[in-house]
Amino acid sequence: MTRNFSDQTSWSTGAGIGPVPSGTLSFGECIARITADTALPRDRRRDMISGLARVAEVLNRHPDAVPVHVPWLQPRLEELRPKALRITAKTWANILSNMKAALAHLGCIESGTKPVAALSPSWAANWRALRQSAESGLVPGLWGFVAYLDDRAVAPENVGAEHLTNYLALVTTRSLRKHPVDVVRRARTAWNRAAELVPGWPTQKLEPIASDRVYRLPDSEFSGQFIAEVDTLIYSLAKPDPLAAGMLQRAMRPDTVKARRGQFTRFAAVLVHAGLPVERIEGLRDLVFPANLELGFRWLLQRSNNVKTPGISNMAVALRVLVRHHTTLSDEERTRAEDLCSKLILQRTDGLTEKNRKRLMPFNDAGLTDAFLSLAQELWTTAKACRNPAARALQRETAIAIEMLTFCPIRRKNLTEIHVERDLQRHGPGNVVLNLQADQTKTGRAISFVLRITWWDGSTHTCANGRACCARPG
Secondary structure (H helix, E strand, O other): OOOOOOOOOOOEOOOOOOEOOOOOOEHHHHHHHHHOOOOOOHHHHHHHHHHHHHHHHHOOOOHHHOEOOHHHHHHHHHHOOHHHHOOOHHHHHHHHHHHHHHHHHOOOOOOOOOOHHHOOHHHHHHHHHHHHOOOHHHHHHHHHHHHHHHHOOOOHHHOOHHHHHHHHHHHHHOOOOOOHHHHHHHHHHHHHHHHHHOOOOOOOOOOOOHHHOOOOOOHHHOOHHHHHHHHHHHHHHHOOOOOOOOOOOOOOOHHHHHHHHHHHHHHHHHHHHHOOOHHHOOOOHHHHOHHHHHHHHHHHHHHOOOOOOHHHHHHHHHHHHHHHHHOOOOHHHHHHHHHHHHHHOOOOOOOOOHHHHHHHHHHHOHHHHHHHHOHHHHHHHHHHHOOOHHHHHHHHHHHHHHHHHHHOOOOHHHHHOOOOOOOEEEOOOOOEEEEEOHHHOOOOOOEEEEEOOOOOOOOOEEOOOOOEEOOOOO
16 A cells, blocks of 8 residues: 655654655655556566665665655765665666656656757757867756756846756755755856856856855955954964963964954954944954844854854854953953853764764674775785786775774874874884874874784885885885
8 A cells, every 4th residue: 555645744854854745755656656657668667666666675664654755865865875785886876767767757856868959959059069169078067957947948148046046946856966056056167167168158157056155255345453453363373472361372273273264254244244334343342242243143044044053153152262262341241242152052962973873873784894894904905906006005005094094093184194204113013103293183192003904014115106105015
């Protein structure tokens, strides 16, 4: 027995996404309709039904419990890792292709298979000009958008930002393509490049979609006094005076200092966009004056549909530091400003985040865990078959990097900056010690790990590009 989701309107699709609409079809009903469609060849019916059934199986749901609702389905498909389920990439691609063909056949999603020969004459001429130009690499990013425009009889010279917004809505709700926003960004970038470089292509440029519109203003828009005050604070954070009252005892890292400056100037731009005259921003105090602070925060929340995002939270953290340590406010103003910032700061997660829990879940499979733990040695061993010395050395470097990251909790920056003479100490075959000094770590503490990599003795040789590689020749 199949059913639709008319009684499932309370099912949430995730954060920021509404419930499954009433009357939404389920995979089970799609299978029933395709089974009854005798106009389809028997083999095609079999493949479509198989695709729907296999996707439901991978999602660990009965076909009746899988709604044909793109905002529900697409994020779940994106999270799947076929190799973790022992499905090859080719097989998974075939499964998805059959499922999408079934849904497109029933009109649930856009087919996305329009042939170039079906383009209208005006679009066909532009498309030929693009394919024959030096910018033919733009074809993959533009094809979906061009097909969308042609299907809706939009003439090339009439394309505008509203069509890009509508295309985003279609990709988000009627397509199962990964990362819909990125798809539209690539289409816009490709369009604007074609408008600039391809003869005959429409010359109008497309504005960014709403979520991509940059609100930062150049420093020249603000008073010299404000920028000077920001730079003075940033310098004191990068090179604190150890004898100054209230100063940091340790300098902030360059990346943190750069981020802080960006946060302060961006919030100043937020205030301008929110309606505060730019001439009223004379110093850092104007950023955190309670009325201004609330004005800016409300503008940011409106932009994010009243969702407290990590970006807004990080901005609030930086501004709270200003309130507490670097601006002069009355006790009442300081209390109010701190309260506003605290309301937008996301709480720290106890333990692993949901994202990390999902990423680590496949390691509950003992077989997969064993395969991962032996991956580095397998790469090292199979590198012998590489005839190119540089490729062989790079594969062995990859093997060592995987092994180090598996057993040593170090940051990627530390990994990429390891110097084999300075940071690795060898104490016999299979006994290598990794030593990182205090000035190399983010925490400012020296750390060391014993690398018991029995298949590597820590020896090095020179790679084709002239640098030392953690691999033996041969």
